[in-house]
Amino acid sequence: MKSVVTSFPSRPNLGRWFGYSILALFALISLGPIWIAVKTALSDSRTLFSTASSFLPQDFTLFNIQRVLGWVNPADPRLAQMSFGKIDFFRALVNSGIFTALAVVPQIACSAMAAYAFARLRFQGRRLIFFLFLSATMIPGVVLFIPNFILIKDLGWLNTFQGMAAPYALMTPFAVFFLRQMFLSTPRELEESALIDGASYFAIFFRIVLPVHRSALATLTILTALSAWNEFFWPFLVGRSESVRVMAVAINAFRQQQAGGTPDWSGLMACTVLGIVPIAVLLVLFGRKVVESFQYAGPR
Amino acid sequence: MVTRVTCGESNAGFIRGVVGSPFAVPLMPPRKMSVSSSPRASSPPTRSPSGGSRARGHYGPFHALLYRETFCAWIFIAPALFGFTVFYLLPALRAIYISLTNWSLLRAPKFIGTANYPHLWNDANFWNSMKITVLYVLYNIPIQTVIGLLLAVLLNQLGRSVILRSIILAPYLIANVIAAILWFWMLDPILGFGNAMLQHLGLGRIPFFSDERLALPTIAAVNIWRHMGLVALLFYTGIQTIPRDIYEAARIEGAGPWKSFWGITLPLLRPTMVFVLVTSIIGSFQVFDSIAVTTLGGPANSTRTIVWYIYEAAFVNFRMGYASAMSCALFLCLAVVTIVQMRILRSDKSELG
Numbered sequence: 001m002k003s004v005v006t007s008f009p010s011r012p013n014l015g016r017w018f019g020y021s022i023l024a025l026f027a028l029i030s031l032g033p034i035w036i037a038v039k040t041a042l043s044d045s046r047t048l049f050s051t052a053s054s055f056l057p058q059d060f061t062l063f064n065i066q067r068v069l070g071w072v073n074p075a076d077p078r079l080a081q082m083s084f085g086k087i088d089f090f091r092a093l094v095n096s097g098i099f100t101a102l103a104v105v106p107q108i109a110c111s112a113m114a115a116y117a118f119a120r121l122r123f124q125g126r127r128l129i130f131f132l133f134l135s136a137t138m139i140p141g142v143v144l145f146i147p148n149f150i151l152i153k154d155l156g157w158l159n160t161f162q163g164m165a166a167p168y169a170l171m172t173p174f175a176v177f178f179l180r181q182m183f184l185s186t187p188r189e190l191e192e193s194a195l196i197d198g199a200s201y202f203a204i205f206f207r208i209v210l211p212v213h214r215s216a217l218a219t220l221t222i223l224t225a226l227s228a229w230n231e232f233f234w235p236f237l238v239g240r241s242e243s244v245r246v247m248a249v250a251i252n253a254f255r256q257q258q259a260g261g262t263p264d265w266s267g268l269m270a271c272t273v274l275g276i277v278p279i280a281v282l283l284v285l286f287g288r289k290v291v292e293s294f295q296y297a298g299p300r
Numbered sequence: 301m302v303t304r305v306t307c308g309e310s311n312a313g314f315i316r317g318v319v320g321s322p323f324a325v326p327l328m329p330p331r332k333m334s335v336s337s338s339p340r341a342s343s344p345p346t347r348s349p350s351g352g353s354r355a356r357g358h359y360g361p362f363h364a365l366l367y368r369e370t371f372c373a374w375i376f377i378a379p380a381l382f383g384f385t386v387f388y389l390l391p392a393l394r395a396i397y398i399s400l401t402n403w404s405l406l407r408a409p410k411f412i413g414t415a416n417y418p419h420l421w422n423d424a425n426f427w428n429s430m431k432i433t434v435l436y437v438l439y440n441i442p443i444q445t446v447i448g449l450l451l452a453v454l455l456n457q458l459g460r461s462v463i464l465r466s467i468i469l470a471p472y473l474i475a476n477v478i479a480a481i482l483w484f485w486m487l488d489p490i491l492g493f494g495n496a497m498l499q500h501l502g503l504g505r506i507p508f509f510s511d512e513r514l515a516l517p518t519i520a521a522v523n524i525w526r527h528m529g530l531v532a533l534l535f536y537t538g539i540q541t542i543p544r545d546i547y548e549a550a551r552i553e554g555a556g557p558w559k560s561f562w563g564i565t566l567p568l569l570r571p572t573m574v575f576v577l578v579t580s581i582i583g584s585f586q587v588f589d590s591i592a593v594t595t596l597g598g599p600a601n602s603t604r605t606i607v608w609y610i611y612e613a614a615f616v617n618f619r620m621g622y623a624s625a626m627s628c629a630l631f632l633c634l635a636v637v638t639i640v641q642m643r644i645l646r647s648d649k650s651e652l653g
Contacts, residue, residue, distance in 0.1 A: 026447075030471050033525070113380065136392075205376070251593070265491060276474050294534075
């Protein structure tokens with residue numbers, strides 16, 4: 001790739017190497033802390049102090065991962081060696097998966113339907129409703145969390161998956177805008193000729209609009225699934241019981257368990273690594289798609 | 301990349317191949333069928349913008365409704381509109397109502413008019429939280445934006461590889477809670493890797509999260525670490541939309557890289573700049589997760605940001621009315637900040653026209 005603007009024209013090579021070293025430094029800053037978490041998770045917890053400054057796992061072991069997942073026999077003598085925190089992180093990961101699926105799948109389905117109506121169909125009040133949706137993005141989350149918490153509480157949905165997923169499940173303003181923008185950016189001739197050929201709006205939506213925009217739908221799925229997987233504040237308010245709490249809430253609870261004494265660092269880092277693994281897999285498998293999804297989420 | 305579809309033969313064929321739709325209307329039937337078997341093709345409906353009736357006698361009145369634009373539009377929008385009403389519109393109105401009450405959740409809310417607002421005005425803790433939040437935003441935004449710009453320019457000139465972009469974006473993909481706990485561990489005074497390194501460098505061990513003066517900048521630094529890749533990626537995308545012949549012309553005129561950056565890149569990045577600044581300022585005003593998992597507002601309330609204070613008022617002390625009043629005040633502040641920013645940065649106009 002020949003760059004149009006040559007940097008540092010007097011000493012181009014030096015300038016390029018300087019630029020590369022800055023990029024390398026930031027790549028290191030980005031991944032370094034994540035590597036240290038992996039290192040800690042895979043190290044024997046008795047050696048934490050002596051190996052604080054090492055880059056590689058010392059006394060490599062999967063024990064920390066196994067014990068936070070609950071895959072260790074309770075009678076295992078290693079459990080008695082130290083006072084470990086109590087956590088069923090396997091349950092938390094499953095809960096995160098359930099929460100993500102419940103929040104993302106219906107959200108995208110309903111948002112796509114609404115986006116199609118906003119982009120293509122004419123009806124009374126379209127501008128007003130769209131304006132209201134747009135204004136909702138301005139409201140800080142915490143303003144809505146208080147009344148929504150009371151609503152979920154009154155419905156008796158505290159500590160249930162439906163209570164945790166409900167505010168996301170039917171729409172988010174972002175999903176509606178994103179898809180509306182995508183639908184508007186494609187020509188409508190195909191849909192119009194289908195209409196003339198006698199297709200109903202539903203047939204057009206399911207057989208033309210959705211298939212044609214499957215790439216945009218995949219992008220939106222990546223964006224919303226990542227944010228649902230990482231969600232903390234709302235699940236923390238309505239889903240704290242162990243049976244439903246998601247990954248981030250469980251990590252927070254695990255950390256607060258030992259707020260007084262020294263935290264169970266190797267256990268915490270094992271949880272951290274397990275919470276990152278699905279994202280790392282996504283990034284390795286679909287790196288380009290993920291990166292481009294975030295580029296698309298920006299301004300248009 | 302998003303598929304930009306043009307209407308052509310290939311698409312028509314692809315759609316004809318899609319089967320299994322619950323709606324038994326064949327799309328684009330082959331031309332030869334149009335005279336013989338298909339009842340729809342024999343009387344193609346004329347498209348009427350207002351959704352006028354299309355008589356479809358073969359299928360009865362309900363089926364005819366499916367061809368009415370207005371009727372279909374309301375069906376399409378119904379689930380999202382219901383969700384919006386229940387979880388956005390009514391709660392927003394209810395938040396205002398709750399802010400006019402005194403409510404502990406145990407008894408029925410007691411209407412007290414606007415009494416919460418003068419109380420809030422005189423609450424030193426509220427103003428202190430606002431101050432801490434503004435400080436946090438001021439620590440965050442300039443550094444994050446400058447690093448993002450630097451990385452974007454370097455990525456554009458030197459390394460356009462997806463791998464490099466993925467690596468730089470990686471911290472943003474992990475949860476706030478995880479990013480915070482990661483750095484909490486890195487900077488642990490006794491066992492943390494970061495502090496062990498500082499020790500090696502002869503700087504001693506620094507209690508980043510438990511020192512009153514350091515806790516807030518440290519949390520801001522974690523946020524910068526998490527967000528710099530996203531900001532870089534957004535600027536990088538913005539830079540790519542700048543036409544290259546502008547740079548070419550500037551180069552012929554004798555402008556060096558430094559001059560091109562200030563004269564071309566930065567002004568033409570303004571739409572991206574507005575987006576990045578508005579969203580990141582609104583976002584960092586609402587910092588909560590990283591505080592909940594590390595300092596819990598401490599030490600000595602030095603990280604009690606506004607959302608943390610609202611959370612404590614509502615869900616620890618159960619002062620729903622007062623918490624709602626503060627959240628409405630926060631909303632007003634953010635609205636003002638956003639409008640001022642839009643005015644200053646003139647987001648509606650782009651130099652590219």
